[in-house]
Amino acid sequence: MELTESYPFSMFQRSVAVGSDVITCYLSSVLKKDTVKSKEKWMSFGVKICEKEEDITPLSLIKILEGGSVQEIDKTSLKSEDDITDDRWLVMMIFGLYRISISPTLGNYRDTLSLRLKSLGSSITHKWKVPNPNVALGWERDSSFLSLAAACDMFWNKHPESSFALSRFGTIITRSKDSSIISSIIHMTNVANMNLDDLMDWIFDKTMGDEFRKIFKPDEELDYEFSYVHYISALRLALKSPYSATESPMLHIWIHMTCALLGSTRSICARIPEEVGLPKIRIFATLVAFSRRETVLKPKNKGKNTADSASGIEETSGEYWYMKFISNGSKLTTEQTDFYNERAEAMKTGVRERTIGEWISKNKF
Structure with a gap:
């Protein structure tokens, strides 16, 4: 069957689902x-x-197996004015509709995405009209489509000079798919103003430490931006992602509890995958959040590293605050528990069920 651009576009314009x-x-x-x-x-x-200087396409990243059949098209239903020659426009439409179709329906998020897609499309052609995203229903369950979207995103991330790279608006959701713990770790380094190398120094629990080391074991390529590892789920490189929240539940909860106490809306709304060690995690999250608030997150201290005169250990380090915690009988100070309770009180309204914010609001010291 000869497949032309006119068929997908014709169906989109009539808001008919396309296989x-x-x-x-x-x-x-x-x-190609x-x-x-x-x-x-x-x-x-x-x-x-x-190789260097080699011509490549998104298809160079995956193996394409040709075969099978596609439902025959009744071309008499197509109108000549439906013919579309600008592939960049249609590729953007396809991936953009895919992203919108699986986005949350709460609030006006989908409308916001549609407006953004319309704006990007206008940079290619002013004929742009965003169809009903329902035409893309079911695409996310097709492993071949998902693999193709992931390959495109990996390619366009590496080569933003591609004339199709604007379509990354739709494919970007395949990056770190089912790898929420990675994005959560990056989120914490931003919220708590620390780098990745320092983060391990703030993990005071063995189980959380084991989860962290399992994620960042050697040769995983997590620090290589253009690696297949960022698409491990979308490309089906593993039966299940080793970087999901359910694979590192304590680390996930600790990260988002810490960031929630520092005021992160994303972390307040983060789901609790399973209730493991929450009371213990609460102690360490409070210690980290309080210490960061009192040091590097205070405007007068930002960018400074002060040292304790007795020990010579920097007051912004995890070691310094853990030593203080131990010297206090492995208990939080009254000032630290008061800090937690104030934040818990502030989260009492507007939090969703089974989220970090809800748990904090219901579990004061």
Whole structure:
């Protein structure tokens, strides 16, 4: 069957659902045109993606198996004015609708995404009209479509000079899919104003430490931006993602409890995957949040590292605050528990069930 651009566009314009097999066939065909010359040799996990100066496309990142069949199209239903020659526009529409179709329906989030998609589309053509995202329902369950979207995102992240790179608006959700613990760790370094190397010094529990070391074991390529590891779930490189919240529940809860106490709305709304060690985690989260608030997050102290005159240990370090905690009989001070209770009181209204914020609000010291 000859698959033309006119078919997906015609169906979109009439708000008719388009099968993911048709979409995947179209994308596999058109993305062959998205060619760039690699500026360097690109490898990941020992796999050579390309050599320096080699012409590559998004399809260079995955293996495409051609076969099967697609439902025949009644081309008499197509109007000549439906013909679309600008593939960049249609690729953006496809991936944009995919993102919108699986986005939360609460509030006006979908409307915001639709407006953003319309704005991006206008940079390609003013004919842009965002159809009902329901035309994309079910695409996310097609592993071939998802793999193609992930390959595109990985490619466009590496090569933003691609003429199709604007379509990353839709594919970006495949990066770190089912790997929430990674984005949570990055979130904490931003909220608590610490770098990744320092974060381990603030983990005072063995189980949490084991979870952290399991994530950052050698040769995982998590620090390599252009690695397959960031698409481990979308590309089905593992049966289940080792970087999900359920794989590191204590670390997930500690991160978001700490950040919630520092005022992060994202962390206040974070779900509790399972109730493991919450009372103990509360102690360490309070210690970290209080210490960061009292040191590096205070305007007068930002960027400063002061040292305790007796020990010579920097007061912004995890070691300093853990020693104070131990010297207090492994108990929080009254000032620290008061800090927690004040934050808990402030979270009493507007929090969702089974979230970090709800648990904090109901469990004061």
